[in-house]
Amino acid sequence: MMNIYKWVKVGGYGLAGLLLIISIAIILTLCWDSNQTSYLRMQGGAEPYIIKNINIVPMTGDTLLNNHDILIKDGFISKIAPDIFDRNIKQIDGTGKFLAPGLADMHVHVWDDYELGLYLSKGVTTLRNMWGMPFHLRMKKRIQENTVYAPIFLTASPKLTGPMDDGIDKKQVKDAREGKYLVSKYKKQGYDFIKTYAGLPSDIFDAIKDEALQQNMSLASHPSFEVPYEYHFSKPIKTIEHTEDIVQQVLKFKDDSPMLKETIAKYAQNKIGHTPTITVFHKISEIIEKESNLLSEDKIGYINPAFLAIGSQEDYNRWTSTKVYDSLVGERIFKQHQQHLKLVKKLNDAGGLLLAGTDSGISYAVPGFGIHEELQFYTEAGLSNYEALKTATVNPSLVYPKLSLTGTVETNKLANLVMTKENPLLHIRTLENPEMVIIKGQLLYKNQLEEFSEKAYHRSNYWATIIRLAEGILFK
Template sequence: MMKLIFSSPWVCRLGVALCVAPAISTAAASSGPSAWVLERVTVVDVKTGNLSPGMSLLIEGGKIARIASAASIARGSDIVRVDGAGRFVVPGYLDMHAHPLNAPDPRPSLKLMLSNGITGYRQMSGSPELLRARQEKKLEFDDSPALLAMPGTILTDALAPTPDAARGQVKKQKADGADFIKTVGLSSANFYAAGAEAQAQGLPYVGHMNMDVDVRQAARVMRSIEHLGPMEVMLLGCSSEEPAIRDGMAHAHVEPPQIGPPSTPQAQAAIARMIANPAMNVKPHQFANMRRVIDSFDATRCGELARELIKDGAWQAPTLIRLRTMELADDPAYRGDANLRFMPVPVQQMWRELSAQFGQRISQVDRDTYRRFFALQLRFVKLLQDSGVPLLAGSDAGGSIWVVPGFSLHQEFDLLEAAGLTPLQVLQSATINGARFLGREAHLGSVEAGRTADLVLLDDNPLGSVANLHRIAGVVRSGHYYDAPALHRLQATALP
C-alpha cells in the first residue's frame, strides 16, 4: 500500500576518496491504498501559467493516473480521498545544485529538503564510492527527494594536472557511471581537454570556470555554468573593458592553498572552512578587477553574451543564495536565522567564526565592492532571463556558509524575485526547467497525467506572489502524501 502520512563533516563535498556516504539503505515507504485522490484543487500549468480550478488527481502506483473535474472521478468506497479545496498544486521543487550526499549521514539534510517541497535534486559532487553505492542501491532513503543525477570526483588541477590526465579522468568517470562531469578551477588547457572529452563521451560538462577561461569559448563545451562563473569570470564578458582586464589577468590562475593530506583532522577543518566561504580568500588585485567590471558593465555586450549562451545551449544555475552568503557573509540576519538549529553545533560555530573574520579580514571598501557586485549579479540574472537563457534554481546546500538544506532553496526563490523574475519564472526555474535540462520532461517537472506524482500543495496562488511558494500545505513524493503536521515531524527528526 502507498504511504499516506497525516497529522565538519562537509569536507566530503570535495569528493575525496576517504569521504563516503554511510552504507545505509532503507526500504521503500510502507504501503497504503492502491489508489487515492487529491480532490478539489487548482492545478497550475507551469508551462503556460494557466490555472485549472476544481480538479482532482487520481494517484496510482506513484504516478498521476488521471486529472479530471472533481465530479467526474468516481467516489469508490475503497479510494482514500484527500480534500485540497482552496489549494493549488504545482510540481515538486527541484534543487538543481546541492550536495546532501557528502555529509557523513545525509538523511537529516534530505528530510529537510523534502519537508520544504523539494522532491528531486542534482547532486553536484561525487566519488567512485558514491557512484558504487548508488549502483548498489545504498543511496535510497525514506522521506527523501529523488537523486536525479550525480558526477564522479570533481575535476581540479590536482586531480587532472595535464590535458591527457583530464581526458583520462573523464573516461574513468564515464566507466564508473557518472551522469555528468563537474569541473572546478581547471586551468584553461585542462578545462577544454576535459570539456571536449566529455562531449565525445556524451556526458554533460558543468561547473565553475577559472579566470583564464573565456566564457564565450567555455559555453561551447559546457552544459551548465554554476554560480554565474563564479565571481567576475562570467560578468567579465559584459565589460566594455574586457580585453584590457583580461590582458592583465593572463597569468591570474592561482593554485589552491596547500593544506596537507586531507586525511588529517587539521586539513579537513581547513578544507571545510575554505569551502564554506572562498570569497574570504579573494586578493586585492581581484577586488580591483571586480570594481573595473562593475564600473564598465555594458548591457549591450551582455545581451550579445546571452545570445551566445543560448546558441551554445549553456544553461545557468545562479545559486544566488550561495553568492549572497559568501559576498555578504557578515549580514546579521544570517547569524539570527532560526533555521540554524538544524545544523550541527560545530558547523554553526564555524559559520559564526567565519562571519566575524569576514568583517576583520575584508576591508570596508572591499565589502562595499561585494555589495555592489551582488547587485550587479542580480541585474545580470534578470538580463539572462529576459534574453531567454534558461535558468535552474539551486541552493548549493552542503557546507556553504549560512546555507541550510531545504530552507535555502526558498531563499533562492526570494532572490530570483529580487532580481526581477516573475512568480511563474521562479516556479519554472525550480520545476519544468530542471526536468528539461535533465531530458526527463516526460516524467517530472509538470502536473500532468503519466508524470511521477511528485507534487507540492500550496495554500495560495503561486502565480500571484513568490511568497506563496513558501506556503506549503502538503507534499506528494512518488505518490506518498505528507500533510503539514507530517512535514513538521520530518523537520523535528532532522534536528541534531
Template sequence: MKQLSLCLLLCVLFIFPLKSENYDIIIQNVNIVDVEKGRIVKNKDVGIQQQVIKKIAIGNQLSASDSTQVINGKGKYLIPGLWDMHVHFYFPDKEYLKMYLAKGVVGVREMTGYRMEWRDSIGKNTNVPRIIFSSQIVDGPTPWFESDIPVKDCKQVIQIVQEAKKSESKFIKLLSLVPRDQYMAIVNECNRLNFEFAGHVPYSIGIIEAAKLGQKSNEHLNGLLLSCSTQEKFLHARLDSLLNVVSKEEKLSGIMKMQIMGCTTKALWSFNQAKADSVIHELSKYNMFQCPTLGVKHRFQYNELDWVYTDNRYDFFPPPVQKRYRPDAETLKKLKPFERELKLQEKLLYQMHSEGIKIIAGSDQGCAGFNLHDELEYFVNAGLSNAEALQTATINAAIYMHKEQKMGSIDENKLADLVLLNTNPLENIQNTRDIKLVIFKNKIIQPDPLLEAVKEVNIKISNIDPFEKKFD
C-alpha cells in the same frame, strides 16, 4: 436538437463521476499551478496511479475505490515537485535528506560526486529525493581546495571521464582552475562518449567558447563579468600567467588565491554594458543553462542575513555547523562594498532570462530544502515574475535533464512528484514555503514528522562536524 443532445451529455457527465481507474491517490477540487503558462487551473481532480498522473478532470468527477487515498484540495494549490540543481551532501547522516522532501524538494543535482551510497538504489525509499550525481571534481593540477584530487595531465582527465561514464555519475563537474588542454580533452572525450560536462567556466576558457563547446551549465555566473570587461584580454592573459605558475605548485597559496580573485574584482570595475549586451546575445544562441546560486552571495557576502536570526532552519543543523553558518554581523558589514557585484549579476541574470537563456535554481550552500526557496525569492528580486521563478525549479530543471515529457509540470502521464500548497505561489513566491503536504513515490508525506526526525539526529551527533572537505 444537437444543442439539446449536448446539454444532456454534459448533465450526464456532471451527475455521474468518471468510472474508477483504481487510483492510488486522488486530489479533489484542487487549483493546479500551470508553471509553463503561468496560470491557475481551478477546481480539478488529479488521479494518481503508480507514481504517475493518470487523469486530470473537472472537480468531483474522479471516483475512489476502497483503497484510494483521497486528499481534499479545496482552496489549495498544486505545483510540481521542486528540484535544487546545485547541492553538496556535507551532511553527517543520510537522515538529513528528509529535509529536502519536507520542503517540497523532490530532486537534487549533487555537485561533488559525494555520498553516492546514499542514492535510492531500489527507487522506493520515500525519504530520499531523486539524485543526479556528478563525477569527482576536476580542478587541474593544483586545485583550489586541498581536498580535491589533483589532475596532472590530459591522460588522467580522460580516465576520469571514462570512469564517470561507467559509474552512477551523470556528468563531469568542472571548477575554475582547469587548464585549457585538460578542458579540451574533457570536451573531446565527453563528445565521444555522449557524456555531459558542467560546472564552473574555467579561467582558461571564455564563457562564449564554453557555450559553443557544449558545456551544459555554468554555475554562479562564472566568467560572465570577465567577458563583459573592457580589460577582458588583459585579464585572461594575467589569469593564464597565474595558472601557469599554479600548475607547478603542490598547494595553492593564499597569496595566489588573492591574485586570482583580484582579476575578477578588476573585471567588476571595468564592466561595460555594451559588451554585456553583445555577450548575452551571443550566449542566447547556445544551450548552456545558467545556475546563478544568488543565495550564496546574499547569505555570506552581502549582509542580507535576516534569516540568520528569525528562521528556524538552524534547528536542523548540528551545533558545530551552526557556528560555521552563523557569521558575525560586524564582519559581514565590512564586506558591504561587494554589493556592487551582486546587484550587477542580478541585472545580468534578468537580461539573460529576457534573451531566452534558461535559468535553473540551485542553492549551493545552507540548510537542505530551505535555501531553494530563498533562491526563488532572489530571482523575483532580480526581476523574474513569480511564475518565471517557479519555472527555474520545475520545468526548466526537467528540460535540463531531457525529461520535460515526463516531469516538470502537472499533466496527464507525467510523474506525480507533487507539492500541495496552502496559498498561491503566483501571487507571492514566498508561498512555496507554505506546504500542506508532499506526494512522492506514491506516498503522502507530512513535512513536520520528517523535520522532527532530523532534530532527533542532531541530538545524537551534537559534537560531530561533518565538514570533512570543502565544496563549491
C-alpha cells in the same frame, strides 16, 4: 637481534590492533548515524488515490486549473479532469488548496540523509549535488531503489581542476591523458555528470570534453579562469554555474562590458543552462552585516554540524576579518549582489535557460530554506512568480533527460508535487510551508514533513560527516 624482532612483532600487533579499533569505531559511527535517519525509510508502495477539488498550477503556462481532480497511480499522474469518480480508490479532499510541481534545487552540496528529509519538508523534490563523493553514490542507489523518502538525486563527479589549482576539495588533473581516464572512471562509478572547476587549462579541458562526448556524459562547469568565458558555450557543457563569475570574467567587476550582450545572446542561442546561486553570495552580505547575530539565527541549526564548524566558520572568519581593515567591503559586496539581480533579469528576458540553484550546504546557505530565498531574489530582480517558478520546475526538466518526467503537472508525468494553502503564482513563499508533499506518488503529510524538519535540527552527526568527507578526499 631477537629483542628487535620481538619489538617489531609486538609493534605490528599493536598497529594492527589500533587499526582494528579505528575500523570498528568508524563502522559503529556510521551505523549509528544510519539508524538515526531510519524515519526516512520508505514503508511499502503507494496505493492509487484521487485528490478531489484541488486548484492545479500546471506550469504548462501562467495559468490555473480551478477545482480539478487528479488521479495518482503507480507513482505517476494518471488522469486530470474536472471530476474523477471511482468509489474503490482512496479520496483526499483538496478543497481550497493548490497543487504545483515539486521544486528543484540545481546546485547543492549534500552532507547527510537528514538533508534529504529537510529538502522534502520544504517542497524540494529534485536535487543536483555538485561535489560528488563515494557516499553520494551509495545515497543515490538507496534513493533509486526506493528504500528512503528523498528527492530525485543527481550527483556530480568529484571536482576536476588543473594541476596548479590546489585544494583538498578538488581533484587536480595533471594532464589530458588523466582527464580522459577520470571521465571514463567516473562514468563507470555511476556519477551522473562531470563537474569542471576554476583551474582547468584548455588542453586538459578539451580532453575532458572529448572523452565526455565519447562517454555520453554531460559537464556542469564552474567557469575556469584559465580559458575565456565564452569557451564554456560548447558541448557537452549543459550548465554554467554562478552569476558572480559573469561579473568577474565578463564584466571585470564593472557595470557593463561590450562582451555582456554577446554572452547573454550565447546563453539564449545555445540553450545552455545558467545557475545563478544568488543565495550563497548574498550570505557574504549577511555575515558582514550581522556578524555574530547571524550565528544565533534559528535556521543555522539546520546546517550540517561538521560543515558548520569547518567550512561555514572559515567563511565567517574571512569576511568578518576583512571588514576590520576594509570598511567598504560590505558596500562592494551588496553592489555586486545588485548586479547579479540585474543579470538574472537580462538573461531571463533574452530567453536564457535559468536553473534555480542555491549552493546550499556551503557557507550559511541552509538546505531546503535556500531555494525559497533564491526564488525571492528572482522576483526581486523583476521576474514574475511564474517565471521564477519555471527556473525550479520546467527548466531543469529541459536540461536533463532524467528529469523529463518532472516539472509540470500533466498526465503521465511523475507525481512529484507540492500542496499549499495559497496560490504560488500569487504568493510564491507559500511553497516554503507545504501542506503535503508527494514524491514518486508517495504521500507525505504535514506531520511527517514537520518530523523530517525537526530531526534535521541540531543533529549530532559531526564524526559521521567527517568520516564520509575523509573518504571523499582520499578516494577522488
